[in-house]
Amino acid sequence: MAGGTERSMKALKEVWRRAENSLCADCGKPDPDWASSTLGVFICLSCSGIHRNIPSISKVKSLKMDHWDDAQVQFLAKHGNAVTKATYEAHIPIYYYQPTYNDCQVLREQWIRAKYERKEFTEPGKQLPYSDGVKEGILWKRGRDNGQFLPRKFLLSEREGCLKYFTKQDAKEPKINVKIDVINATFQPVKIGNPNGLQITYLKDNKTRNIFVYHDSGKEVVDWFNAIRSVQFHYLKVAFPIASDNEIKNRLTRNFLKEGYMEKTGPKQREAFKKRWFTLDHRRLMYFKDPLDAFAKGEVFVGSRENGYSVQKGLPLGTQGNFSWHYGLTIVTPDREYLFTCETETDQLDWIAAFASVINQAMTPQEYASKCLDAVSFLS
Ligand SMILES: [Zn+2]
Secondary structure, eight states, rough: OOOOHHHHHHHHHHHHHHHGGSBBBOOOSSSSOOOETOOOOOOOHHHOOOOOOOOTTEEEEEETOOOOOHHEEEEEEEHHHHHHHHHTTOOTTTTTTOOOTSHHHHHHHHIIIIIIIITSSSHHHTOOOOOSSSSEEEEEEOOOOOOEEEEEEEEETTTEEEEEEESTOOOOSOOOEEEGGGEEEEEEEEHHHHHHHHEEEEEEEEEEEEEEEESSSSSHHHHHHHHHHHEEEEEEHHHTTSHHHHHTTTTOOOOOOOEEEEEEEESSOOOOOEEEEEETTTTTTEESSSSSOOOOOOEEEOOOOTTTOEEEEEEOOTTOOSSOOOOOEEESSSOOEEEEEEEEHHHHHHHHHHHHHHHTTTTOOOHHHITTOOBBBOOO
């Protein structure tokens, strides 16, 4: 190995070891071992793959396997994650969703493109496609019963505080008109079977309704997602004037805590256990026959420990029903016990952890007022 190479290797390691470069600049994953020689950021393998798709902006190299010359190392030393973020993340709107390494590809890719390719956050007060308080356009929506995706006109309006869609292009009356504060939106590419698949969930007559949409353009679907968050943010800001921006940010769209199949029995606990698809959306546990069903077959409210809720490993002694899965769990509520079985122990422990995370959280006064009084509990 030539002396010059050794010297630059040593210098590279020093920059790489700096605390500011210990997490991926784009998704926060620990121990990045790739870097962009043109942007000067340290990134993980997965984000480096996205950077590779925008070669005019970013050239990526492995920190372990590729050769770095002196000039490139000096560039990294001068930039690095802190300096680069100060430029490209200087003016991110508070409602804008910043993905982590657990998020799906479309969210991570559009975040990287928004930052470096479109430079959406480099200057203050920039007009962004999701900051207007109104958005209109076509999304492909899954038919409620036939499962066929058809183009539908959607309209999001901050002034009216709602999201609507229309069945026919020229229809005057919307098919749905949902208040923005009862909407949740979460990317579900695997479940929907499309890399840009977005699930929009809302409450109607205190029941959950799911709609599934996508757009061929990843940018467009992520713009919709952030437009919903923007409208929600401004709506909640008016509704809860004393709440801090961060408190409000935490109430925007949220990922489901856990989803998957479990078996359940009925209230007598002697009925045969049936396999169902479960979704835990914060304090709402819902079940469906099929993951893409429009309506939940049942739901139960999961309160906090102080209100008499708990989760236990296993089924009560002497449980009789027929079950084919053997990893049981029991949710105790003030009214009754709910019995479930999981296929694997990992699943069982994951579900218990997910339930415990909401049960161990004290309920906010708003949750108590809005959810507990009309607590959903029709999980038969
Ligand atoms: Zn990353």
